[in-house]
Amino acid sequence: MRVQLSGVHVEIGGVSGVDLDVEPGELVGLIGPNGSGKSTLLRTLYRARRPDAGTVRVDDDDVWRALSARRSAQRTAVVAQHSADGFDFTAAELVATGRTPHRSTPAADREIIARALARVGMHDRADRRYVTLSGGERQRVLLARALAQQGEVLVLDEPTNHLDIAAQLELLELVRELKITTLAALHDLNLATAYCDRLYVLSAGRVVAHGPPIDVLTPALLAEVFGVRAHLGVNPLTGRPNLTFAPRQEIRELQ
Numbered sequence: 128m129r130v131q132l133s134g135v136h137v138e139i140g141g142v143s144g145v146d147l148d149v150e151p152g153e154l155v156g157l158i159g160p161n162g163s164g165k166s167t168l169l170r171t172l173y174r175a176r177r178p179d180a181g182t183v184r185v186d187d188d189d190v191w192r193a194l195s196a197r198r199s200a201q202r203t204a205v206v207a208q209h210s211a212d213g214f215d216f217t218a219a220e221l222v223a224t225g226r227t228p229h230r231s232t233p234a235a236d237r238e239i240i241a242r243a244l245a246r247v248g249m250h251d252r253a254d255r256r257y258v259t260l261s262g263g264e265r266q267r268v269l270l271a272r273a274l275a276q277q278g279e280v281l282v283l284d285e286p287t288n289h290l291d292i293a294a295q296l297e298l299l300e301l302v303r304e305l306k307i308t309t310l311a312a313l314h315d316l317n318l319a320t321a322y323c324d325r326l327y328v329l330s331a332g333r334v335v336a337h338g339p340p341i342d343v344l345t346p347a348l349l350a351e352v353f354g355v356r357a358h359l360g361v362n363p364l365t366g367r368p369n370l371t372f373a374p375r376q377e378i379r380e381l382q
């Protein structure tokens with residue numbers, strides 16, 4: 128399914144005139160400083176925040192004008208920040224909430240929930256209370272809930288938060304393998320470069336650059352948007368582009 132945002136404006140959230148596309152099967156990263164509007168923009172796509180102007184389309188249907196909340200949830204699953212805090216569910220019960228938009232048999236649901244938990248390596252903790260899980264385990268359960276929702280569009284808001292480095296790489300590998308149309312807000316620019324097909328850069332609610340990571344994440348853009356000095360090199364382990372950073376006031380000229 129294709130995602131198309133055009134002229135999206137959200138007053139509270141500061142998002143202004145955003146045009147953004149995600150082609151079917153693409154993994155697109157949304158990057159930008161804290162408070163630049165990433166979560167707000169994602170919320171318009173998973174039908175949690177109605178834009179004040181502009182349109183949000185999934186597979187050519189206007190999410191806010193043509194789809195009910197249920198139809199939208201059948202198409203678009205989300206892993207949002209802190210979205211399950213405060214619920215006293217087991218891991219399996221939480222994943223089961225991903226089945227809410229669907230009408231299937233309890234046996235079919237159980238099978239889908241078990242598969243989703245297995246996919247994220249949490250099948251052995253299905254009966255653990257969510258609140259007793261570590262931050263990384265919680266994040267995996269939230270991804271399992273999104274998988275159980277069986278949407279064709281996936282929205283991820285900082286999915287690697289709380290994950291150790293191995294788990295961060297595993298999660299993004301898994302997301303890539305899913306080949307679902309995905310829009311993900313990411314803070315780690317090297318992970319974004321390594322895993323995303325394309326990036327959109329938000330600054331103060333506006334898109335200031337978009338395209339393949341290597342074309343977008345130039346030292347000049349990083350200085351302008353994040354106020355850091357960046358060096359674009361090569362990861363010696365993978366041969367991929369790799370960014371290293373220094374605060375602007377700590378610049379040391381290398382000989």
Ligand SMILES: Nc1ncnc2c1ncn2[C@@H]1O[C@H](COP(=O)(O)OP(=O)(O)OP(=O)(O)O)[C@@H](O)[C@H]1O
Binds near residue numbers: 165
């Ligand atoms: N409900 C709200 N009421 C008031 N201000 C809000 C509300 N929601 C968002 N904002 C403001 O809108 C701006 C954008 O917030 P948003 O959470 O979208 O940014 P973000 O890029 O996701 O940030 P971060 O990287 O810190 O998660 C921020 O200044 C935030 O304080």
